Amino acid sequence: MKRIWVAPGLAAVLFLGGCLPSFAPEKDEVIQENEEKAKETVIIPDVQLKDEFYKTLIPFKQSASRGMVVSNLHTKYDMKEVExxxxxLSTRHFDPEKYFFQEGQYIDKETARKWLARSSDxxxxxxxAGASKGASAEEAAEQAPIYLAHIVEQNYLQKSGENxxxxxxxxxxxxxxxIxxxxxxxxxRIPDDKLQKEGMKMADEIVSRLRAKEGLADIPIVIGLFKQESRSSIVPGTYFATAYADKGKTAASGWKEVNEKYVTLPAPSSLTNYRDINNTFSKFKQDIDKYFPSFVNVIGxxxxxxxxxxxLRIEVPIQFFGTSETIGFTQYLTSLVKAYFPNINVEVSITSVNGPEALIVKDSGEEPFVHIYGY
Structure with missing residues (x-):
């Protein structure tokens, strides 16, 4: 890379604020106790990019069940969104100003495989358990579908004393x-009410099993139920219910609806709830088509x-490859983002058959960050 254009809004590029350690001289070294009561020195980064981002302890500990998400979830969109x-959901109970993040350390791969299995296996x-003997394929699917596809664990830590x-x-x-x-x-297709009922039952069992593990009897536990989309979906699934098990409680309680939704733009006219953003996006797309007729498609x-x-995330595949044309298009697209989405968090990814070409990221009310790859 010869040059990078940077403007306010850089923080929006990062998925998890604590994932990158601070390289500044200041650092906070503390002692962490694990489940075996052993101790080790960890570093708390001195930078928190956004209020809703958790700081992550260094050295970074990978999840004990790392790698299973790829084989268990249907799409790359679900893989990201489930975490x-x-x-x-965790920020509702564990304040990012007071807690630190660590990937799950208590449900390892072998445990996860056992919990994800059928009870008959x-x-x-x-x-x-599997369907009754002699059941047809249709009857078997209705009697005993696989409800639980994957389990994600996240750990949240606090300071206990000065060090x-x-x-x-x-x-x-x-x-x-x-499905x-x-x-x-x-x-x-599994009905939503059935999915919720089975998910809540599994949640209580998992809380009970975690309570039996050493050191977890009095640790608060947040539970979220995530609904996967179909294998062909281009939008991720979402969490639809959440509950909390306070210290010592062996079951989750206080179940609440999680009202989140992802919508593909341009959206069908039948989705009247999203008419305003859909109209704005359509005008944005029309302006792009006027400027570059060789353009392929825009998906939001x-x-x-x-x-x-x-x-709003926007994917822009392009057919042209000239450097000057890519720069010109990116500059024009940046001006459209500012004009049409001034008070919206937006990320625009421009790609070609050669891979990523440019990235535009804009926080609500801020100036965009723009990066052209390889330039």
Missing amino acids: QGLLR NDQGLNP NIRLSGISIGLALNS YYARDGSET TAHFRDDEYES
Whole structure:
């Protein structure tokens, strides 16, 4: 890279604020106690990019079940959102100003495999036993679909005294299948009420099992139920329910609806709730088409939380390859982003067959950050 253009808004590029350590001289070294009561020195970064981002302890500890998300979830969109959405739920109970983030250390791969199995295949399996003998493929899918696809664990720690840090909270995300894909290729949609009922039952069992682990008897636990989208979906699923198990409680309580939704833009005219953002996006797309007729398509993904607009991701595949044309297009696109989305968090990714070409990131009310790759 020969040159990088930077403007206010750089923080929006990062997914998790604590993922990058600070390289400044100031650092906070503390002692962390693990479940075996052993101690180790960890560093708390001195930078917090946004109020809603957690600082992450250094050295970074990978999840004990790392790698399973790729094989268990349907799409790359669900893989990201099942973790990112759980972070948002966690902020309701674990204040990012007071807690530090660490990937889950208490549910390892072997434990996760056992819990994800059918109860007929493993006595710890949380999914239902197989269908009755002689049942047809359709009957089997209805009797015993696989509900639970993946378990995500996140740990939250607090300072205990001046130089010590300890586990103070756990969040668990249960990724549930909205569609059961049988081995014979058939598909069975699982009703939302059934999915919620089964998810809540599994949540209570998981809380009970975590309480039995050493050191976790009095750790608050947040539970989130995540509904996966279909394998062909270009938008991620979302968390639809959450609950909390306070210190010593062996079951989750106080279940609440999580009102989040991802909408693909341009949206069908039938989705009247999103008419305003859809009209704005359509005008934005029309201006792009006027300027560059060789353009392929523009796809937007809008995120709504509690019926309020949260953010917009835009993917822009291009067919041209000239450097000057790429720069000109990026500059023009940046001006459109400022004009059409002044008070919206926006991320625009411009790509070609050669890979990423440019990135535009703008926080609500801020100037954009622009980067042209390889220039």
